[in-house]
Amino acid sequence: MDIEPVNITTKAIAEVRNIMDNKGIPKDYSLRIGIKGGGCGALGYVIGFDKANDGDITYSQQDIPIVIDKKHVMYLIGLEVDFIEESDARGFSFIKPGEKVS
Structure with missing residues (x-):
């Protein structure tokens, strides 16, 4: 993918690596960034680990695989x-x- 819609700071990358290395995150999982809510309520952001789906874009930052719907x-x-x-x-x-x- 040519576009990287989300930038992850060096501190956040370090914490993601720490979680991936120490919390048993499967090697085939990526960092998933998304939204929740909307409509009349405020838009919120979510972050977690997941496998890529067909409707996702994928890219990486500093060797961290990232997926976004x-x-x-x-x-x-x-x-x-x-x-x-x-x-x-x-x-x-x-x-x-x-x-x-x-």
Whole structure:
């Protein structure tokens, strides 16, 4: 694929590698990034591990295979996935330029 709709930061890549290496994620699984919700509610982002499906686009960043449902791509273009590790919060964060944060 020529387009990489989602950028994953170096910190997030390191955490994904850590999870894949230490949590028993099967070798044939990829990082899946997608959306949930919509309609009258706010759009949310999801991240997990899954096998690629026929309706997915696939690409990789720093040797991490990534899959996205083709129907989600238009909502994900420009999204950045980061990993935050602070004293009161730890986890993946999703940043989309120009998107309002409430």
